[in-house]
Amino acid sequence: MSASAAAREAKTFTITELAAEFDVTPRAIRFYEDVGLLAPARQGRNRVYTQRDRTRLKLTLRGKRLGFALQDILQLVTMYDSESDTAPQLQAFQVALAAHRQNLEQQREDIEITLAEITQHEQRCRSLLARQPAAPKPPAGPKRR
Numbered sequence: 001m002s003a004s005a006a007a008r009e010a011k012t013f014t015i016t017e018l019a020a021e022f023d024v025t026p027r028a029i030r031f032y033e034d035v036g037l038l039a040p041a042r043q044g045r046n047r048v049y050t051q052r053d054r055t056r057l058k059l060t061l062r063g064k065r066l067g068f069a070l071q072d073i074l075q076l077v078t079m080y081d082s083e084s085d086t087a088p089q090l091q092a093f094q095v096a097l098a099a100h101r102q103n104l105e106q107q108r109e110d111i112e113i114t115l116a117e118i119t120q121h122e123q124r125c126r127s128l129l130a131r132q133p134a135a136p137k138p139p140a141g142p143k144r145r
Contacts, residue, residue, distance in 0.1 A: 013049040015040075021054075022061055032060055035070050037077060067100060 015026045032038050033047075037060050040047040049057075056077050063073035076096060079089040 011051055013054055015047050015049070018049055018054060018057060022057060024057075024061070029057065032057065032070075035074060037070070037074055066097075067104065068096070072096060 013021075015029055018024075018029055019026045029038065033040065037056055038049070038053045040049045040053055042048065059077050059080070060070075060073050063076065064070075068076070076093055079092060080086075
């Protein structure tokens with residue numbers, strides 16, 4: 001490992017720094033710890049996060065944006081921790097992405113069908129309302145002098 005790589009690896013972060021950098025709450029970061037996505041060291045009562053933790057948090061948030069469940073993210077992130085050949089890891093990620101894409105495309109199709117049905121019901125309501133006789137005006141109350 002080069003000196004610059006070692007220096008980068010030695011840099012640590014507080015929970016406040018990571019929360020600010022990634023615009024998440026410290027509570028969310030602690031939750032990701034509980035799930036097993038992050039494993040900070042402790043200095044007394046303080047959590048100390050390494051570059052590895054920072055990278056895992058970044059990957060976790062990216063996975064969340066893509067719509068993956070935390071358990072799926074944990075499995076994918078854990079694969080990237082191994083130092084073996086990355087081809088199987090990338091293939092597994094590609095399979096997960098394809099499955100997720102298929103699910104989202106099915107959801108989009110379902111939403112488009114539902115929206116078309118709503119449009120039909122709205123048109124039917126407008127048509128029925130247009131055929132209704134005008135509602136009578138309420139009688140005027142007694143004239144006041």
